[in-house]
Amino acid sequence: MNLQIKKDFLFCCLILMAAATTIAQDKYFTKSGSIHFLSKGAIEIIQADHRSVTCVLDPKTGAIQFAVLMKGFEFKKALMQEHFNEDYVESDKYPKAEFRGQIVNNSDIAYTKDGVYTAHVKGKLTLHGETKDVETNGKITVKGGKLLASSDFTILMSDYNIAIPKLVKENMSNTVTITVNCTLEPLK
Amino acid sequence: MTKKRIIIGGIVLIIMMTAVYGWYQYNRTVQGLAEVRADYSVNATALINEFVSNEDAANKKYLNKILSVKGMIKNIESAQGTIVLGDTADMNSVRCVLDSSAHPLTGALHRGAVITIKGAITGFNKDETGLLGSDVQLNRCVIAN
Numbered sequence: 001m002n003l004q005i006k007k008d009f010l011f012c013c014l015i016l017m018a019a020a021t022t023i024a025q026d027k028y029f030t031k032s033g034s035i036h037f038l039s040k041g042a043i044e045i046i047q048a049d050h051r052s053v054t055c056v057l058d059p060k061t062g063a064i065q066f067a068v069l070m071k072g073f074e075f076k077k078a079l080m081q082e083h084f085n086e087d088y089v090e091s092d093k094y095p096k097a098e099f100r101g102q103i104v105n106n107s108d109i110a111y112t113k114d115g116v117y118t119a120h121v122k123g124k125l126t127l128h129g130e131t132k133d134v135e136t137n138g139k140i141t142v143k144g145g146k147l148l149a150s151s152d153f154t155i156l157m158s159d160y161n162i163a164i165p166k167l168v169k170e171n172m173s174n175t176v177t178i179t180v181n182c183t184l185e186p187l188k
Numbered sequence: 189m190t191k192k193r194i195i196i197g198g199i200v201l202i203i204m205m206t207a208v209y210g211w212y213q214y215n216r217t218v219q220g221l222a223e224v225r226a227d228y229s230v231n232a233t234a235l236i237n238e239f240v241s242n243e244d245a246a247n248k249k250y251l252n253k254i255l256s257v258k259g260m261i262k263n264i265e266s267a268q269g270t271i272v273l274g275d276t277a278d279m280n281s282v283r284c285v286l287d288s289s290a291h292p293l294t295g296a297l298h299r300g301a302v303i304t305i306k307g308a309i310t311g312f313n314k315d316e317t318g319l320l321g322s323d324v325q326l327n328r329c330v331i332a333n
Contacts, residue, residue, distance in 0.1 A: 069325055
């Protein structure tokens with residue numbers, strides 16, 4: 001009798017463990033994705049890189065999320081980095097940017113089969129305290145159990161209430177091109 | 189006559205100095221941290237706990253500062269030049285992105301070793317999914333020992 005209970009208990013444990021593994025394997029993530037942004041004005045080219053982008057993707061639903069700390073953008077020119085943080089994105093006040101979206105054509109992507117797929121992504125980008133709809137095409141490369149996700153899209157600084165000082169308005173562009181590259185691994 | 193010359197000369201000198209200073213400021217690159225003194229020296233686990241228990245207070249205290257963080261290497265992500273510090277039993281970590289101009293990761297670094305890393309803190313990325321763990325992030329990091 002006692003043995004039977006033990007067996008049942010073990011069996012339950014195994015089922016729970018199996019369930020936990022399948023749930024865990026459901027999602028893909030990275031904490032070291034990269035973002036490059038570029039704004040090309042008449043005189044001034046502004047660009048920076050970030051190497052600690054967090055991304056989570058749920059292949060079942062196609063839900064995709066990005067989070068990035070604004071202070072983590074690295075510029076070559078120190079003054080540019082200071083102005084970016086202090087005057088433009090006000091990173092003390094708005095430390096984080098986020099994107100929450102959906103892969104619209106999620107059923108077209110075979111996450112378990114190696115190949116290159118086009119992902120149509122729709123979602124909301126929150127930056128500088130403003131949230132705006134963003135829509136773009138990205139590429140998902142499935143290779144050896146990992147996902148390489150990449151995309152680029154443009155945003156307008158004015159949409160996010162980021163003001164360019166009048167003095168430099170002529171030299172700078174309101175358009176920013178954002179390039180995202182992430183290698184997502186299964187969540188263990 | 190000479191007074192006028194001195195004034196004009198002075199003005200020209202000031203303009204030139206301003207221009208040189210402006211040019212220097214414009215081209216100034218982000219400072220490497222190897223020779224910079226850290227504002228705070230903390231343990232990785234203590235730093236994580238401060239952010240977990242009160243994010244606002246920790247942000248006020250640490251943001252825009254240079255930190256020297258001592259902790260156990262949890263993971264090394266050499267492709268991205270990132271060293272992850274913290275307790276392996278805890279999902280939360282301190283993620284240190286090495287300065288791209290700094291020396292490449294040496295073989296002396298391995299999981300489980302205790303090291304001190306100096307870097308600029310960029311904030312706390314709180315995990316809302318409950319799956320990934322939250323991180324204190326540092327960039328421009330150099331290995332201090």
